[in-house]
Amino acid sequence: MPHKVDIAFTLNGRPVAAAVPVSASALQVMNRDFDLTSAKLACGEGECGACTILLDGVSRNSCLTPGVDLDGRDVETVEGLWTGNGMDLLQDAFVEAGAVQCGFCTPGMVMQAKFLLAPGKKLTRDHVLRGLEGNVCRCTGYHKIVDAIVAASGETS
Amino acid sequence: MNKTIDREDIIGARVAKLDAPEKVTGRTRYINDMVLPRMLRAKIFRTDRVHAKILKIDTSKAEALPGVVAVITGVDAPDGKIGVIKDNPPLKKDKVRCIRDELAAVAAETEEICDAALRLIEVEYEDLPPVFTCEDALKPGAPVIEVDRPDNIAMAQDFSAGDIAEGEKASDHIVEGKYNVHYVTHCNMGVSCCLADISVDGKVTLYSQSQYPYIMKMDLAPALGIHPGDLRIIQPPVGGAFGSKLDVYPYEPICVLLARKTGRPVKLEFSREEEFIASPTRQPVEFRIRAGMTSDGIFTFRDISTLLNNGGYTSWGATTPYVTMRTCSSHYVVPHIRYSARAVYTNNPYAGSFRGYGNVQATWMLETHVDKMAEVAGLDPLEIRLRNANQPHSMTPQGSNLGCIDLVGCIKISAEKSDFLKKWNAYSAQWDNGERYKRGIGIATSLHNAGGAKIHKSDGCGTILTMDDYARVTVMTGASDIGQGSDTVIAQIVAQELGVPLRDITVINNDTALGPWDVGVHASRTTYIAGNSAKRAALDARNQILAAAEKQSNVTADQLDLRGGHVVQADNGEVVIETGRLLRQMHFAGEDAKLVMATDYYEPPTEPEDENHMGDMSAAYSHAAHVAEIIVDTHTGEIEIEKIWSVQDVGKIINLNGLEGQIEGGIAMGIGYGLHEDLKIEKGIVQNPAFRDYHVVTAPEMPPIDMAFIETDDHEGPAGAKGIAELPTIVIAPALGNALYNATGVRIDHPPLNPEKVARAIWERSNKNDAE
Numbered sequence: 001m002p003h004k005v006d007i008a009f010t011l012n013g014r015p016v017a018a019a020v021p022v023s024a025s026a027l028q029v030m031n032r033d034f035d036l037t038s039a040k041l042a043c044g045e046g047e048c049g050a051c052t053i054l055l056d057g058v059s060r061n062s063c064l065t066p067g068v069d070l071d072g073r074d075v076e077t078v079e080g081l082w083t084g085n086g087m088d089l090l091q092d093a094f095v096e097a098g099a100v101q102c103g104f105c106t107p108g109m110v111m112q113a114k115f116l117l118a119p120g121k122k123l124t125r126d127h128v129l130r131g132l133e134g135n136v137c138r139c140t141g142y143h144k145i146v147d148a149i150v151a152a153s154g155e156t157s
Numbered sequence: 158m159n160k161t162i163d164r165e166d167i168i169g170a171r172v173a174k175l176d177a178p179e180k181v182t183g184r185t186r187y188i189n190d191m192v193l194p195r196m197l198r199a200k201i202f203r204t205d206r207v208h209a210k211i212l213k214i215d216t217s218k219a220e221a222l223p224g225v226v227a228v229i230t231g232v233d234a235p236d237g238k239i240g241v242i243k244d245n246p247p248l249k250k251d252k253v254r255c256i257r258d259e260l261a262a263v264a265a266e267t268e269e270i271c272d273a274a275l276r277l278i279e280v281e282y283e284d285l286p287p288v289f290t291c292e293d294a295l296k297p298g299a300p301v302i303e304v305d306r307p308d309n310i311a312m313a314q315d316f317s318a319g320d321i322a323e324g325e326k327a328s329d330h331i332v333e334g335k336y337n338v339h340y341v342t343h344c345n346m347g348v349s350c351c352l353a354d355i356s357v358d359g360k361v362t363l364y365s366q367s368q369y370p371y372i373m374k375m376d377l378a379p380a381l382g383i384h385p386g387d388l389r390i391i392q393p394p395v396g397g398a399f400g401s402k403l404d405v406y407p408y409e410p411i412c413v414l415l416a417r418k419t420g421r422p423v424k425l426e427f428s429r430e431e432e433f434i435a436s437p438t439r440q441p442v443e444f445r446i447r448a449g450m451t452s453d454g455i456f457t458f459r460d461i462s463t464l465l466n467n468g469g470y471t472s473w474g475a476t477t478p479y480v481t482m483r484t485c486s487s488h489y490v491v492p493h494i495r496y497s498a499r500a501v502y503t504n505n506p507y508a509g510s511f512r513g514y515g516n517v518q519a520t521w522m523l524e525t526h527v528d529k530m531a532e533v534a535g536l537d538p539l540e541i542r543l544r545n546a547n548q549p550h551s552m553t554p555q556g557s558n559l560g561c562i563d564l565v566g567c568i569k570i571s572a573e574k575s576d577f578l579k580k581w582n583a584y585s586a587q588w589d590n591g592e593r594y595k596r597g598i599g600i601a602t603s604l605h606n607a608g609g610a611k612i613h614k615s616d617g618c619g620t621i622l623t624m625d626d627y628a629r630v631t632v633m634t635g636a637s638d639i640g641q642g643s644d645t646v647i648a649q650i651v652a653q654e655l656g657v658p659l660r661d662i663t664v665i666n667n668d669t670a671l672g673p674w675d676v677g678v679h680a681s682r683t684t685y686i687a688g689n690s691a692k693r694a695a696l697d698a699r700n701q702i703l704a705a706a707e708k709q710s711n712v713t714a715d716q717l718d719l720r721g722g723h724v725v726q727a728d729n730g731e732v733v734i735e736t737g738r739l740l741r742q743m744h745f746a747g748e749d750a751k752l753v754m755a756t757d758y759y760e761p762p763t764e765p766e767d768e769n770h771m772g773d774m775s776a777a778y779s780h781a782a783h784v785a786e787i788i789v790d791t792h793t794g795e796i797e798i799e800k801i802w803s804v805q806d807v808g809k810i811i812n813l814n815g816l817e818g819q820i821e822g823g824i825a826m827g828i829g830y831g832l833h834e835d836l837k838i839e840k841g842i843v844q845n846p847a848f849r850d851y852h853v854v855t856a857p858e859m860p861p862i863d864m865a866f867i868e869t870d871d872h873e874g875p876a877g878a879k880g881i882a883e884l885p886t887i888v889i890a891p892a893l894g895n896a897l898y899n900a901t902g903v904r905i906d907h908p909p910l911n912p913e914k915v916a917r918a919i920w921e922r923s924n925k926n927d928a929e
Contacts, residue, residue, distance in 0.1 A: 037190035038183025040396070042346050043429040047848035050346055078183040091181040095173045098814030101822065102640030103180030104346035104396030110181055132856035136848065138346050138397050139640055141821030142856040144814075 007071035012080025020067040026060070027051045029067035030077060038078040038107035042136075049135030052108035053077050059115035061134075076114070078107040090114060090152045097148035101139030109135050113149045122154035161730035162720040167649050168876045171813040172659065174645045176394065176638070185394050188350045188364050189426060196352070197226055199415050199425040200271035201408060202261040202278045203435065204253040207504040207841035208300065209282035211252055216261055218277035224270035227418045228278075230261045234414055237379030239405045242311065244303050245470040247380050247407040247414075252285065254302050254469030255506050256841055257435040259407045264415040264423050289841055291443060291464040291501040302469060302502035311467045312475045312500040316482055316770045318554035324458020324493030328449030332530045336444040336522040337907040340836040341829070342433060343511060344853050347396015349436055350426040351409050353416035360387045361413055366395045368402045368637055369677025370669050372613065380410040381417075392667040398639040399826070400510035401437050403679055404472045408435075433846030437509025438836055440474035441466050442481070444522040448491075454534035454541045458493035461485045461522075467500040467507060474508025475500035477515030479612070482770060484519035487553035488604040489527070489545040494554050504841045510679065512823070513887040516605055517830060521908060524601035524891035528898065537581060538600050538895065539572050547604065547780070556771040559604075559778045561869040563806050567602060567782035570865055571804040575784040581899055588902040589926065596799070597900025598786045601891035607808065607879035608777030608871065609761045610680035617760040618687040619673025620694040622651070624753040626744055628722055628737040630655060630662045632694070635675025636687030638666055641882055642815035643683040647691045649811055650875055654695035655702075656719030656736065673758065681880030684811065685777065688875035690759035697755035705743050705751075706733055762873065777871045781805035781884040783824075785892040789900045794916025796832060796897065798860035801889065805864075808871040808879030816881060820864055823885025825854045831890030833909050 002021040009016060011034060018033040030036040030053070039062050042050035046061040053062045054076040055069075081088040087095075090113055100106050109132065116123060116131040128146045137145065179185045216228040231250030239245050249258050263274040286300045293299060294309040301307050325331065352364040361383060367373045370390035378385040395402070412425040427435065443464040449457040467475050478498030486494045511517070531541035546564045553559060572578065580598045587595060609616045621633040632651055638644040644664040652659050666672055675687065703714040706724045710717075710733050718727040724734050743751045766772040784802040789795070803820055810816055833852040837844040845851045870877035890908060898904050903918040 036183075037186065040187075040189070040347070042348065042396075043848050045429070045847065045849065048346065078181070082182040087178065087182065091178075094181045095177040098171075098174065098177075098818045100174060100177040100180045101642065101818060102346065102395060102397040103176065103185055104187065106180050107183040129857045129859065134855075136344075136346065136853055136855065138344055138399070138826070138853065139822045140818055141823075141825035141854075141862070142859045143821050143862065144818055146856070 005068050007068055009070045009072060010074045012076055022068060024067040025063050026053065026065035026067050026070055027062040029070060030062060036077050036079050040104055040108065042104065049112060050105050050108040052111045052135065054111055054115060059112050076111070078110050081110070090117070093148040093152040097144045097151060099140060099145040099148040105135060105137045109137065109145055116149065117153055120154065123150055125150060160732045162723055162725050162732060163730055164718065164720055167653050167659065169810045169813065172645060172649060173814065174642050175648060175664065176644065187347050187396050188352055188366065188393050189347055189396065191352055191364065191393065191424070193352065193354065193422040196422040196424055197264040197266065197419060198268045198271050199262055199264045199412055199423050200268070200275055201259050201411060202275050204256065204258040204260055206253050206282055206284060207256055208285040208287040209253050210285060211250065211260065212281040212283055214260055215279040219263060219274040222270065222274050222277060224266040225263060225274045226266070227264045227415055228261060228274065229414055229418060233418065235380065235382030237382060239376060239380050239407065239410065240471050241404065241473060241476060242471045245407065247410040255504055256843065257506055258469070259411060262411045262415060264419050287504040287841060289503050289505055291466055291503065294501045294503050302504065306502060309502040310499050311471045311502050314478045314482060314498045314770070316486060316496045316555070317494060318486065319493030321458050321460050321493050321495050324449055327451065327457045329452040330533050331447055331449045332526065332533055334446045334526050334529065335906065336525065338442050338518045338521055339908060340438045340441050340838055341834040342436060342438045342836050343397070343399045343401040345397030345399065345401060348427040348429060348432045349408060350424070351412050352422060352424040353413040354422040355416045355420065359383065360389065362389045362391060363409065363413060364391045364393060365409060366398060366402045367392060368398050368639060368679060370637065371635065371674045372677060373405060374669065376405045377410060380405065381413055390669045392637060395639045399512045400514060400679065403510045403677060429848070430846045433836070433851065434506070434843045437472055437474065437511070438506060439511040440477045440508035440515065440518065442518045446522060446526055448526060448530060450530060450534060454531065454536045454544055456489055456491045456545045459485060459491045460495045463498045465498060465500040466505055467502050468505040469502070470507045471500070472507055473510040477518070479766070480515030481519040483555065484516050484523060484604060486555050487557065488523060490547060505838055506843065512826060513883045516603065516883070516887045520601065520603040520887045521891050525894050525906065528895045537578060539568060539577060542568050542602060557773045557775065557778065561871055562778055562780055563867050563869050564602060564780040566867050567780050567804045567806060571600065571782040571784045571802045574863060574865065575786065575802040577784055580786065584899050593791055595789050595791055595900040596786065597789060597896040597898070598784060599892045599895025599899055600782060600784045601888050601895060602780055602782040603884055603888045604778060604780050605681065605884050605887060606775035607681055607685065607779035607881070608775045608874060609682040609686045609763060611763045611765045611774045613676055615760060616676055616682070616686065616763060617758055618675040618690045619758045620690040620756065621673055622694040622698055622755045624698060624740055626737065626741045628657055628661065628740055630657060631665060632662060632691060633665045633672050634687050634691060635673045636666055636683045637678040639678055641819060642812060643687060645815060646684050646688055646811050650688050650692045651695040654692065654699050657722055681883045684878055685874050685880045686759060686761060688878065690757050692875045693759060694755040694757040697757065698753050701753050702736065702739065706739055709734065709739070776873050777808065777879045779806045779808070779879045779884065781888050783888040783892040785889065785896045787893065787896045787900060789897060789915065791901060791919050794912035794914070794919065796893070796910060796915065798828065798893070800861050800863065802863045803885060804867065805881065805884055806867045806869050806879065807881050808874045809868050809877030810866060811876060811878050816866070817864060819882045820885045821862055823882060824862060824889050825859060827886040827889035829854045831893040831908055831910060833911050835909050835911065
């Protein structure tokens, strides 16, 4: 058995703890220890962004982040944006704009968008297009994703 | 006076997809996310040879590894083969024919144990001489790949109409060309994955990403040695498919065989590298064309031969010539046609179906060639296309009535909106002005089936519709939604007929044990075929409701309408009764009790091609035109797309959001095909199996797209709609190639137009000019 390390961190606003193998990625920790499946394994080498999560508010490819590095950090996944009541403004915008087709890249896109959004600042299309460079979508051609993020920017969320 | 409700039209509206809220919240469970109790993981051992006799497969060390539950090889599998001509045993026993070949598979408690076990499998081979090109494979004495096909020809198609010799006589110009189109692959974000479970009495449940679950039962059963009726396909949401799941590929029978051997659920998921190496590709094709015209640029004949590199086995790639043939024979009016296609076995990986299916390749060839012909005739790119354009309700040489098409409209609108001619004339005058950055503009058009494609005995789709006591509607459709949004379109069509809110409709489409039969999601057919079936079932239910309402009121059924969850008077919208209340009265009516239920099976009025390739196989046809304006960096060869104008005949808009999304996404895929996607295969080995080295379009590379839709209102389509999803992928690449020529005077006949090729071609042209 691989060596395990005890870690404790904040996951979607709640304190959590786990003993994780040193070889496990943050993506595997999310999936195997906390049953979160929104962050997706789509390439496993940091090229597609489907596994994007926020780590202390900064977007990261969770497939390349060691699981033990979550210790003491603040971790957000798309599951944390809807807890039974209204969806996050950004999620609403994705739905309304038609930014979702197969949906496999969507949670990563939403978290990357969350990172791009700054309170009170209206984003330009160019800013958003550049900011999504590391997130691959094979279905939409990106425009409707950009529409959603631009629409949600400048609003309070 | 009673409350009144106005008529609301949900057809043509901008509607949010029904599955979007679950997807944006991360709640959608793909097979990739699924876990069943006691589930094992599985991995496949693949060969590293391209052509070799298998002498021995030793799995004893892998079987002894703790955590391994089963290891299987070809000796554990039934003899049934898969593939379009049944030439592919899921586990190879005798020889390997290409790099992706499956020799053994492991089921174990974890993926890590599977990986460790694969490293313990030992194989002894005797290498056989390989062959990689069609030309070499057709030479006398070439290595034989499939023993039953000693000439290495997997499939052959020939068509002719008119008389080529006559066409030649009538020609003032004959233009020849050779075009080789390359390997690309689907790059679904969700990698290939399946999960198999066996019942005690031997029935199989397969959680599959299949695009054709009902026919899959027939195709998969022989490889499992079971009756097709004992196979149940469940389709959880799919992370993209684009044609890649329109056949049975070896991993699915392998997964089932492991589940059968272990008596436990088994899940098999590809790595991204495996997805690049072992999932289908688009079919590469070598085209040769001779095409004639009069001095006025009127087409006289077209003589086209194609060679398809079939690879080691035969999947749907080998049948793409059927679609290629339609473009070659029928796009623009050409009186004399000859067409031949040969799919040739080699030791390369093999192709499957991929959005646009043979027409992406054909349209690259034809639309590049038409631009060359325009230059020879001294015409501009618009004029030659307009002079030869297909006309509405005309018959094609293959016996298709094109119906309410509008190719002329597509060309004219895209040209007007882009100010095409003015720019085209200005840019072509700047080839040798010494500027580094050059602008160019290009146009291409395409013809595609837009009302299904009868390639099976039936091209139909079934619907079972039920309404509950609260006027909530359940629609069970055979159609598969792989993300494109057909569930939402079906719900809109039903909502319109039954006058209920969209959210009161549940579409169920994911289980062959529940749903009625459908051919599958392909050929831009789902809105048209499944939409028609849903519409007919909804009309049946509507008539049942209105007949009951007529009995309860003094108003005849033809003067009633269903709106906003109520039965109303059609003329003034006055409410007669709440629909749910009426349904309860119908339900709890003692001996006359009745539930509103409706079933329908819609078979489009089409015919399969006969042995001479004649037949009207689609109920509707459609065109699109794309104009692309680009900026070329003549030093680096990089192409930046400034803007794309897309004009498409869509029949009738149903969901504007979904329609735009399909066109934008299709264009993104087509840009990749034209500019930089390139699955490099050298001596049968995939050289770039990673997103790092295989360049799919990213967000900053997407140009602005100006879309316009022509509504020709198809008489047979649901609400007048046509299928729309493939054309955008088909048209864009040759528009880019034509724009490159307009910018630089450089023609590249073999895509992709990557910077290396473009820069080299520009450099060679300038050297040639200097020499002259």
